[in-house]
Amino acid sequence: MIVARFDSIKDWEHFVDLKREIIQLKEQRVSLRSMVEDITKQLKIEIEKRESIEQELAKLGRLNIIGQLAAGLGHEIRNPLTTIRGFLQMLKCKAELVTYTNYFELMIEELDRANAIITDYLSLAKNKPTDFKRLHLNKLLENLSPLITADAYSQGKKCIFEPGDIQDLEIDPHEITQMVLNLARNGLEAMPIDGCLTIKTFMNEQDIVLSVNDEGQGIPPEHLSKLGTPFFTTKENGTGLGLAMCYNVANRHNAQIDIDTSQNGTTFFVRFPNQGSHPL
Ligand SMILES: Nc1ncnc2c1ncn2[C@@H]1O[C@H](COP(=O)(O)OP(=O)(O)OP(=O)(O)O)[C@@H](O)[C@H]1O
Ligand SMILES: [Mg+2]
Secondary structure, X not given: OOOOOOOOHHHHHHHHHHHHHHHHHHHHHHHHHHHHHHHHHHHHHHHHHHHHHHHHHHHHHHHHHHHHHHHHHHHHHHHHHHHHHHHHHHHHOOHHHHHHHHHHHHHHHHHHHHHHHHHHHHOOOOOOOOOOEEEOHHHHHHHHHHHHHXXXXXXXXXXXXXXXXXXXXXXXXXXHHXXXXXXXXXXXXXXXXXXXXXXXXEEOOOEEEEEEEEOOOXXXXXXXXXXXXXXXXXXXXXXXXXXXXXXXXXXXOOOEEEEEEEOOEEEEEEEEEOOOOOOO
């Protein structure tokens, strides 16, 4: 043990002051260390955030280039397709080729399908003009219902339409048709046999809502943020453009898409701003 000796009271007081300062310094060191640890943690989080934003930006840049390329290619491929379709149409009408009529019809149908796919790609182009008409969403669904019901039936599934009491809207009928078909097709594809797809319309003060509900297994949380990114697909034969198109169409109509998903199924809500009272 070291015993300190002091020659005077002053020395003793000086010693006590020094001791106190040392204790304070020790306390400061502890709090400084925890401050440094906190700041390091925050910095790490910021760096991780920054890295993920940079990765996302790089991905968006690549997708943008792919999208532009696809749109350019699609546009160019359409012209030769139109020529081929014209010749097939002409040959189909020749009396000496009448035995091949079925083949010609099949080829023309396939060309039309290819053309429809290209139309979907091109509709992703942002500056495409929109052809707005004031019409009733229920009327549009009424026209589409036989098509969707037949699609559901061919897969051993059901489809129910529940049109609500809604007002008419300024919409581009072609674009909204594509959107409903894509949402319905996704819903049907997500469900097992016997599943039921429900398409509804309803209205509240702010919105006129179209909802498409399926009885599938839901969308995993890690996929939710990727929905609508062009070419994101989990399907073997999917192109991953369906939802990208839907988000684009919704955007052009100032509408918002919300998703409610669980293991019991998924509902896509398309909320159009209520544009006031214009009943049909
Ligand atoms: N109703 C749904 N239930 C479960 N998953 C869904 C649903 N709708 C979309 N998804 C998921 O989102 C992905 C992207 O959908 P999207 O419609 O954009 O492309 P796709 O259906 O894969 O291909 P396609 O371009 O032919 O429509 C799907 O592959 C699927 O994983
Ligand atoms: Mg799809």
